[in-house]
Amino acid sequence: MLEINGLGKIYYGKKGGKQALQDVNLKLGPGEIVGLFGENGAGKTTLLKCILNFLSFQGEILLDGRKVDKRNIARLSFATCEHSFFPNLTPASHADFYRMHFGTFRDKRFETLMNFFELPMRTALKNYSTGQKNQFEVILALCQGADYILMDEPFAGNDVFNREDFYKVLLGILEPEETIFLSTHLIEEVERFVGRAVLLRKGRVAGDITTLELEEQDRTLMDYVKEIYGYRSDRVNRALKELTDEM
Numbered sequence: 001m002l003e004i005n006g007l008g009k010i011y012y013g014k015k016g017g018k019q020a021l022q023d024v025n026l027k028l029g030p031g032e033i034v035g036l037f038g039e040n041g042a043g044k045t046t047l048l049k050c051i052l053n054f055l056s057f058q059g060e061i062l063l064d065g066r067k068v069d070k071r072n073i074a075r076l077s078f079a080t081c082e083h084s085f086f087p088n089l090t091p092a093s094h095a096d097f098y099r100m101h102f103g104t105f106r107d108k109r110f111e112t113l114m115n116f117f118e119l120p121m122r123t124a125l126k127n128y129s130t131g132q133k134n135q136f137e138v139i140l141a142l143c144q145g146a147d148y149i150l151m152d153e154p155f156a157g158n159d160v161f162n163r164e165d166f167y168k169v170l171l172g173i174l175e176p177e178e179t180i181f182l183s184t185h186l187i188e189e190v191e192r193f194v195g196r197a198v199l200l201r202k203g204r205v206a207g208d209i210t211t212l213e214l215e216e217q218d219r220t221l222m223d224y225v226k227e228i229y230g231y232r233s234d235r236v237n238r239a240l241k242e243l244t245d246e247m
């Protein structure tokens, strides 16, 4: 169980502090596939980086009752659109490196996913296309052998078929105890993939619902998101009208 209690994060700069997260309370259990949604700047990346202990924060984050530190950090993995692999190394070298550092490295899964996405094993990552780099980033996070796999907009730059394949493959390969926490703006696309949606707004949890609850209420995830954010579909038309009236 990943438990987040009273999490707050302030970024300090020359112009003062920016409250990026405030009183965030969440529990993610084993085997959950959770989507993390929110507008630009809502605090999604900051939340994931706090969980990974990459950033200092207020409050408490516990993994099965223990703070995240070097003793248990291997139970968490991270796929980020900023990429965390070594660009000069090949996938084969990454596999060697991961095997050496993570006793839980999933060799078979690595080989299967590399083959499925037809990624060359002996080409330096810097020579991969952006989409291939994203695929590899996600593959590494999935193969580290972590129980909690965090993903931050991992498919930015991948084509839609490729993303669809990834969701299907993911659902097919995940073990029951593996948990996914996926930050993305692709709300409609991941609706069938996630079992629960957490919505952030201005650094706070604004919504938390399972897809089963949504089904029971006969609502789509997009309906829920629009409702939570008070989205006004007439906003664009009104703005355009104001602009054209001015002319």
Ligand SMILES: Nc1ncnc2c1ncn2[C@@H]1O[C@H](COP(=O)(O)OP(=O)(O)OP(=O)(O)O)[C@@H](O)[C@H]1O
Residues within 6 Å of the ligand: 011, 012, 013, 018, 019, 020, 038, 039, 040, 041, 042, 043, 044, 045, 046, 047
């Ligand atoms: N290193 C930083 N220094 C100062 N402020 C930051 C820093 N990183 C993020 N912020 C601010 O913290 C807030 C949350 O940012 P964060 O990147 O977590 O949002 P996000 O939900 O991931 O956004 P996006 O969807 O645009 O990626 C924003 O207001 C952002 O400007």
